[in-house]
Amino acid sequence: xxxxxxxxxxxxxxxxxxxxxxxxxxxxxxxxxxxxxxxxxxxxxxxxxxxxxxxxxxxxxxxxxxxxxxxxxxxxxxxxxxxxxxxxxxxxxxxxxxxxxxxxxxxxxxxxxxxxxxxxxxxxxxxxxxxxxxxxxxxxxxxxxxxxxxxxxxxxxxxxxxxxxxxxxxxxxxxxxxxxxxxxxxxxxxxxxxxxxxxxxxxxxxxxxxxxxxxxxxxxxxxxxxxxxxxxxxxxxxxxxxxxxxxxxxxxxxxxxxxxxxxxxxxxxxxxxxxxxxxxxxxxxxxxxxxxxxxxxxxxxxxxxxxxxxxxxxxxxxxxxxxxxxxxxxxxxxxxxxxxxxxxxxxxxxxxxxxxxxxxxxxxxxxxxxxxxxxxxxxxxxxxxxxxxxxxxxxxxxxxxxxxxxxxxxxxxxxxxxxxxxxxxxxxxxxxxxxxxxxxxxxxxxxxxxxxxxxxxxxxxxxxxxxxxxxxxxxxxxxxxxxxxxxxxxxxxxxxxxxxxxxxxxxxxxxxxxxxxxxxxxxxxxxxxxxxxxxxxxxxxxxxxxxxxxxxxxxx
Amino acid sequence: xxxxxxxxxxxxxxxxxxxxxxxxxxxxxxxxxxxxxxxxxxxxxxxxxxxxxxxxxxxxxxxxxxxxxxxxxxxxxxxxxxxxxxxxxxxxxxxxxxxxxxxxxxxxxxxxxxxxxxxxxxxxxxxxxxxxxxxxxxxxxxxxxxxxxxxxxxxxxxxxxxxxxxxxxxxxxxxxxxxxxxxxxxxxxxxxxxxx
Numbered sequence: 174x175x176x177x178x179x180x181x182x183x184x185x186x187x188x189x190x191x192x193x194x195x196x197x198x199x200x201x202x203x204x205x206x207x208x209x210x211x212x213x214x215x216x217x218x219x220x221x222x223x224x225x226x227x228x229x230x231x232x233x234x235x236x237x238x239x240x241x242x243x244x245x246x247x248x249x250x251x252x253x254x255x256x257x258x259x260x261x262x263x264x265x266x267x268x269x270x271x272x273x274x275x276x277x278x279x280x281x282x283x284x285x286x287x288x289x290x291x292x293x294x295x296x297x298x299x300x301x302x303x304x305x306x307x308x309x310x311x312x313x314x315x316x317x318x319x320x321x322x323x324x325x326x327x328x329x330x331x332x333x334x335x336x337x338x339x340x341x342x343x344x345x346x347x348x349x350x351x352x353x354x355x356x357x358x359x360x361x362x363x364x365x366x367x368x369x370x371x372x373x374x375x376x377x378x379x380x381x382x383x384x385x386x387x388x389x390x391x392x393x394x395x396x397x398x399x400x401x402x403x404x405x406x407x408x409x410x411x412x413x414x415x416x417x418x419x420x421x422x423x424x425x426x427x428x429x430x431x432x433x434x435x436x437x438x439x440x441x442x443x444x445x446x447x448x449x450x451x452x453x454x455x456x457x458x459x460x461x462x463x464x465x466x467x468x469x470x471x472x473x474x475x476x477x478x479x480x481x482x483x484x485x486x487x488x489x490x491x492x493x494x495x496x497x498x499x500x501x502x503x504x505x506x507x508x509x510x511x512x513x514x515x516x517x518x519x520x521x522x523x524x525x526x527x528x529x530x531x532x533x534x535x536x537x538x539x540x541x542x543x544x545x546x547x548x549x550x551x552x553x554x555x556x557x558x559x560x561x562x563x564x565x566x567x568x569x570x571x572x573x574x575x576x577x578x579x580x581x582x583x584x585x586x587x588x589x590x591x592x593x594x595x596x597x598x599x600x601x602x603x604x605x606x607x608x609x610x611x612x613x614x615x616x617x618x619x620x621x622x623x624x625x626x627x628x629x630x631x632x633x634x635x636x637x638x639x640x641x642x643x644x645x646x647x648x649x650x651x652x653x654x655x656x657x658x659x660x661x662x663x664x665x666x667x668x669x670x671x672x673x674x675x676x677x678x679x680x681x682x683x684x685x686x687x688x689x690x691x692x693x694x695x696x697x698x699x700x701x702x703x704x705x706x707x708x709x710x711x712x713x714x715x716x717x718x719x720x721x722x723x724x725x726x727x728x729x
Numbered sequence: 730x731x732x733x734x735x736x737x738x739x740x741x742x743x744x745x746x747x748x749x750x751x752x753x754x755x756x757x758x759x760x761x762x763x764x765x766x767x768x769x770x771x772x773x774x775x776x777x778x779x780x781x782x783x784x785x786x787x788x789x790x791x792x793x794x795x796x797x798x799x800x801x802x803x804x805x806x807x808x809x810x811x812x813x814x815x816x817x818x819x820x821x822x823x824x825x826x827x828x829x830x831x832x833x834x835x836x837x838x839x840x841x842x843x844x845x846x847x848x849x850x851x852x853x854x855x856x857x858x859x860x861x862x863x864x865x866x867x868x869x870x871x872x873x874x875x876x877x878x879x880x881x882x883x884x885x886x887x888x889x890x891x892x893x894x895x896x897x898x899x900x901x902x903x904x905x906x907x908x909x910x911x912x913x914x915x916x917x918x919x920x921x922x923x924x925x
Contacts (some may be wrong), residue, residue, distance in 0.1 A: 247885070247901040254866055254882070259821065269919040274892045276901045279915060294921040305918055338925035 232391035248277050255281045256399040258318060288314040293326040313369075314347040322352060329353060331361035339366035346395075350378040358385030365392035372398035379405055387412040390420060400426040403434075408432030410440055417444030424450040429723070431455070434494055444480045448716050453500055454490035454516075457723035477502045488514035490542075490721070495520030508532050516542040516718060517580070521556040527564040536569040540576035540610075542718055544668040554589050555579065559596030566603035573601065573630075576610035580717045584615035584640055592616070598624040601631070610718070613642055622646035626653045635660040638716055647671030657682040659701070663716060664689050667695030676700040696727035755782065756790035757805070759798040765792060769797060770816070776873035796868045800861070803854060804868055807877050810850055855884040859901060883925040 203414065240686045247255070259282050262268055268286075272279045280642040294318075296302070306312070314715045315338065319329055335356060339345065343662045345367045350356060356379035364370055370393040375381060380403055390396060390412045399422060401407060407430050416422045432557055438453070477498075484507050494501035501518065504525050510533040515521065531537065543555035565572065577597070582589040594616050607630050611617055616640035619662055625631060634656060636642055643666040650656065659666060659681055675681055681701035688693050688710045697704045714720050755772040758764045772791075773779040781787050793801065855862060862881055868876040889897055898905060907915070 247859070248865065248903055250863060251870075254870055257878070258882045258885045258889075259881055264890065265923055267890050267892075270892065270897060272915055273907070273912060274897050274901075274905070276906050276911075278903070290923040291921055292923075296772075296921070299740055301918075304914075305922065308918065309922070331856060505764060598823045 361385035456720035490516035578612035644671030
């Protein structure tokens with residue numbers, strides 16, 4: 174990065190070489206150099222100092238030099254060095270102050286600004302947006318987020334805004350549009366000018382239909398990340414077929430797009446091979462409105478000929494996968510999973526899950542949210558038993574994060590939870606588990622806490638709706654060697670006394686307590702280096718990760 | 730802070746390390762004609778000088794017309810300190826006989842202490858007035874010494890953090906060349922352009 178400076182607004186600044194600064198035995202070459210220097214020559218280009226009195230070179234003593242007003246400005250640094258300094262400033266308020274200091278600094282800062290987020294306050298007129306995007310012409314990541322917008326905020330950015338953005342920011346590669354009601358397919362078609370578009374995230378975009386997504390898929394050949402959240406107008410998946418055959422999608426997230434069903438995802442075909450991250454979620458009373466598989470034939474279990482060898486992150490939430498297999502086919506095909514989230518997937522088959530665990534030895538994070546159902550053996554319980562936990566313990570030596578949530582399980586009927594406390598403890602003790610979440614685990618009591626207290630690696634523990642863990646359990650967990658973060662939500666049997674044990678051990682970095690009716694604000698003081706307390710009761714949806722009240726909008 | 734050649738050679742003799750490295754001294758000549766001596770190893774921390782040495786241009790001393798004496802002495806001080814540290818790290822890593830666990834712990838503790846030492850040296854080196862800091866940045870850029878450039882640029886950035894517009898102008902001696910309308914327009918845009 175060797176760049177010579179452009180001299181700017183400099184006055185003359187001449188210095189004579191020090192006479193007598195060389196030893197008597199100076200070599201001929203040094204003398205030659207010094208003779209060059211003895212001629213007064215133009216100042217070295219980098220010294221752009223502005224000295225108001227040019228006579229300083231005649232004044233040998235320092236005291237007089239101090240009287241001279243030396244103005245040496247940051248603006249005399251060459252631009253790449255200014256950019257290096259400005260890139261190290263990351264806080265918005267500092268950058269805003271910097272922009273207002275002088276025109277040059279404003280220009281350099283704007284040239285190197287890479288990401289921007291605009292919201293309700295932005296002026297949506299074409300002139301204002303043109304001025305904004307031509308000022309920041311090297312943006313690669315843009316977010317337009319109208320969350321919280323009301324009519325009193327004025328107009329929203331519309332399709333013209335996207336046209337202006339695509340013309341002025343050729344390096345745009347990540348675009349996120351949230352709650353933008355006035356951007357429709359025509360607006361998305363302007364993204365064809367953004368040749369480098371790599372990631373598109375649409376949240377609550379009611380005006381975007383599948384045509385718009387199809388246009389983006391065809392014109393932006395580098396598209397590799399696509400998130401569609403609550404896009405109710407998307408009802409067909411030609412774009413998905415296209416991306417499967419000709420695209421290079423690596424990450425696909427579909428949430429609450431009611432017009433897309435599980436079986437539409439099969440049309441992705443060859444695209445599954447390249448996909449690394451996939452999420453599918455439909456909130457609301459999904460078990461009542463699931464559409465059937467059009468190719469399902471009773472009595473012939475489906476087996477899709479799809480390869481998903483590169484899938485590393487998989488999340489399936491709130492889907493019904495029986496009698497048709499639906500997206501559950503992924504569980505039969507994945508080999509390289511590292512993160513697995515199965516949340517309220519109805520129709521899980523334990524044998525299939527066990528063989529999945531046996532194939533995916535790189536699994537690092539697993540989250541299971543389960544509710545009890547009538548099972549094949551006629552028991553009313555969650556679909557998985559200790560056999561699954563055993564398979565995990567034996568086959569996944571790199572497992573670090575485990576989250577187990579049980580919903581609608583009655584504490585007085587402990588068999589509704591298919592796992593036992595012993596099974597859970599065996600898993601924790603067999604794998605290097607760093608973080609554990611137990612939610613609704615009424616089978617987990619103080620004996621279980623004793624088992625946890627001897628684990629070698631546990632750093633983070635979340636106990637949510639665990640009614641069987643009491644103060645005795647807290648005394649025991651205070652002895653866990655590595656525990657540094659503890660969260661208690663709706664744990665009705667823990668009182669201030671239990672936290673006193675934690676305060677005495679002085680080991681915790683952070684403690685969060687929410688909605689535990691027998692723990693007071695005073696009780697948490699001093700229990701950890703940083704404490705967060707709230708007495709508010711959380712809703713069932715928030716505790717269990719469901720949203721049953723969402724109304725599913727089906728096309729007529 | 731004019732270093733005579735005698736001073737330069739004594740300070741550089743403190744920095745001479747181990748028998749493995751050559752003790753060849755390189756002469757560096759500042760823009761105002763003063764010459765400084767540094768070990769070849771320290772001098773090679775500057776990629777510019779390293780290339781000149783490799784091309785064989787360094788035998789008669791290297792003139793640096795862009796770097797005044799005051800700054801060159803600070804740069805050499807930085808290079809000496811960091812070259813010595815790099816060599817110590819290499820010594821710890823390269824010594825296979827040190828397989829003993831206790832020795833390893835001692836080495837780790839020693840290098841942790843040295844790191845603290847280095848950090849406080851770096852901090853005191855750049856705790857100077859703005860003009861000198863900019864001179865250091867320009868010299869480090871010209872000489873291609875990445876560590877020193879990062880250090881000095883980070884110091885300037887840290888000086889800008891949490892300051893108001895007026896304070897930044899005051900510290901860096903910058904004139905305000907915005908008109909009222911222009912300033913108002915920039916302020917308005919800043920209000921709705923967040924950067925995270």
